[in-house]
Amino acid sequence: MELIILLICGGLTIITSLLVIFARNTVHSALWMVASFFFMAVLYLLLQAEFIAILQIIVYAGAIMMFIIYAIMMLNLRQEERAPMRKTKVVGVVALLVLFLELLVVAVGRGLLAIKGPVTDQLMAKFGHIAVLSNFLFSDYVLPFELASILLTAGVVGAVILAKQKSE
Amino acid sequence: MIEFWTILIIKTLVAFAVSMLIVAYSTWIERKVLGHVQLRYGPMRVGFHGLLQPIADGVKGFFKEELIPDNADKPVFLLAPIISIGAAITLVVVIPFGDTVTIMGHKIPLYLADLDIGILFVLGISTIGSYGGMLGGWSSGNKYGVIGGLRASAQMISYELPMALAVISVVMVSGTLSLVGIVENQAGLWNVVKQPLAFFLFIICGLAEINRTPFDMPEAEAELACGFNVEYSSMKFALFFMAEYCHMFVFAAMVTTLFLGGWYGPLLPGPVWFFIKTFAIIFFCVWERSTFPRYRYDQVMELGWKVLLPAGLLNILLTGLWMLVFNI
Numbered sequence: 243m244e245l246i247i248l249l250i251c252g253g254l255t256i257i258t259s260l261l262v263i264f265a266r267n268t269v270h271s272a273l274w275m276v277a278s279f280f281f282m283a284v285l286y287l288l289l290q291a292e293f294i295a296i297l298q299i300i301v302y303a304g305a306i307m308m309f310i311i312y313a314i315m316m317l318n319l320r321q322e323e324r325a326p327m328r329k330t331k332v333v334g335v336v337a338l339l340v341l342f343l344e345l346l347v348v349a350v351g352r353g354l355l356a357i358k359g360p361v362t363d364q365l366m367a368k369f370g371h372i373a374v375l376s377n378f379l380f381s382d383y384v385l386p387f388e389l390a391s392i393l394l395t396a397g398v399v400g401a402v403i404l405a406k407q408k409s410e
Numbered sequence: 411m412i413e414f415w416t417i418l419i420i421k422t423l424v425a426f427a428v429s430m431l432i433v434a435y436s437t438w439i440e441r442k443v444l445g446h447v448q449l450r451y452g453p454m455r456v457g458f459h460g461l462l463q464p465i466a467d468g469v470k471g472f473f474k475e476e477l478i479p480d481n482a483d484k485p486v487f488l489l490a491p492i493i494s495i496g497a498a499i500t501l502v503v504v505i506p507f508g509d510t511v512t513i514m515g516h517k518i519p520l521y522l523a524d525l526d527i528g529i530l531f532v533l534g535i536s537t538i539g540s541y542g543g544m545l546g547g548w549s550s551g552n553k554y555g556v557i558g559g560l561r562a563s564a565q566m567i568s569y570e571l572p573m574a575l576a577v578i579s580v581v582m583v584s585g586t587l588s589l590v591g592i593v594e595n596q597a598g599l600w601n602v603v604k605q606p607l608a609f610f611l612f613i614i615c616g617l618a619e620i621n622r623t624p625f626d627m628p629e630a631e632a633e634l635a636c637g638f639n640v641e642y643s644s645m646k647f648a649l650f651f652m653a654e655y656c657h658m659f660v661f662a663a664m665v666t667t668l669f670l671g672g673w674y675g676p677l678l679p680g681p682v683w684f685f686i687k688t689f690a691i692i693f694f695c696v697w698e699r700s701t702f703p704r705y706r707y708d709q710v711m712e713l714g715w716k717v718l719l720p721a722g723l724l725n726i727l728l729t730g731l732w733m734l735v736f737n738i
Contacts, residue, residue: 270485273486293526293527296530297530308563311541
């Protein structure tokens with residue numbers, strides 16, 4: 243039962259997140275984001291984290307998205323805009339390949355220097371809380387960690403590009 | 411297992427039917443009370459003193475022609491009333507109508523769900539409901555609609571904060587976020603005595619959140635020609651209308667639950683007390699509508715940020731001090 247809900251809501255989270263990026267209309271993409279927050283809240287519920295689930299809805303779906311949609315409505319962005327193809331895309335692809343290679347190297351080479359075995363109190367006492375956490379972050383969870391960092395970098399670069407285009 | 415589901419389904423149906431009936435007859439109460447305040451009768455033709463008027467209005471809503479403007483963003487235009495009414499009805503789930511009763515050997519609590527985070531659920535879902543008005547206004551492609559939608563969201567953002575602050579001080583004295591727990595905590599003394607300032611704040615912010623006069627900025631008829639729902643017709647308009655009255659019912663139930671001791675009261679059974687208190691608040695909502703003129707938009711914002719928000723913070727500070735000094 244829980245597995246079915248997990249699969250459905252996980253899938254819908256991914257689909258709605260993709261639609262946030264691919265929707266041409268800005269308000270639609272904001273709305274897909276609200277939907278994706280809702281499905282994420284269900285995932286938190288499945289983890290027995292009621293409080294985080296409702297915070298997800300109050301803070302993200304309620305307050306932050308409300309501000310974002312407010313801003314979009316003030317800007318009156320109803321026309322769909324199509325970005326033209328650019329030569330810089332080649333540079334982008336090369337950068338992507340380099341990042342992918344880096345990821346591959348890290349993923350293959352992971353765990354060589356890592357502390358082995360499960361987290362225990364003795365381990366905590368020996369290395370300290372943050373040391374153990376960062377150890378796991380860079381060994382077992384290195385792939386999600388790297389992916390998240392790439393995503394954040396892409397977001398920052400994208401924001402700079404969008405802002406630059408306007409000022410040219 | 412089967413027994414559990416049967417009870418759950420019957421309870422859900424009853425709660426849904428009762429709330430829809432209350433929503434329908436809130437419109438009747440509003441029209442009658444407004445009428446008598448203005449020295450007229452209100453609806454008189456359909457049924458005894460217009461008692462069947464809500465049903466006639468519903469039938470009319472279903473049969474009217476439905477228009478969708480060319481300029482509208484169609485999917486969002488269709489979605490907006492659904493969000494509005496959906497969120498409003500979802501809130502009924504956590505309302506505690508009464509204590510546990512025993513019917514035919516089954517112990518049945520008179521609420522659908524006692525969430526640990528009950529009051530946060532109400533705050534969260536009611537914010538989602540305000541997306542309805544906002545998107546409805548934006549998607550109709552009408553400038554009055556857009557202004558109404560913008561006002562709806564700005565008002566929501568401004569008044570949610572002091573409202574949450576008022577709720578926090580209630581949670582502080584109750585020590586729980588569960589609505590059932592908050593009611594049980596008021597068995598001896600109602601929260602309205604313990605938290606008078608929070609009570610006033612909650613009433614004022616609540617009126618703003620459910621868009622009633624004197625805060626009905628999103629649909630100020632005189633300036634915006636009905637605001638966010640200006641392009642809506644037939645049943646879609648009726649859905650917005652129902653959502654508004656459903657929010658009013660939920661607001662009245664929340665005031666009852668948080669401040670007026672919920673189902674507690676002498677002699678009469680619990681649910682009867684609950685509905686007496688709730689209808690008193692609904693009557694209050696109509697009464698103040700016919701008494702106060704509408705605020706100007708900048709005055710609404712000023713009241714929210716410069717008066718209610720500091721008052722809410724002050725109340726939390728006072729509550730904290732009080733609890734510290736008397737060691738509760």
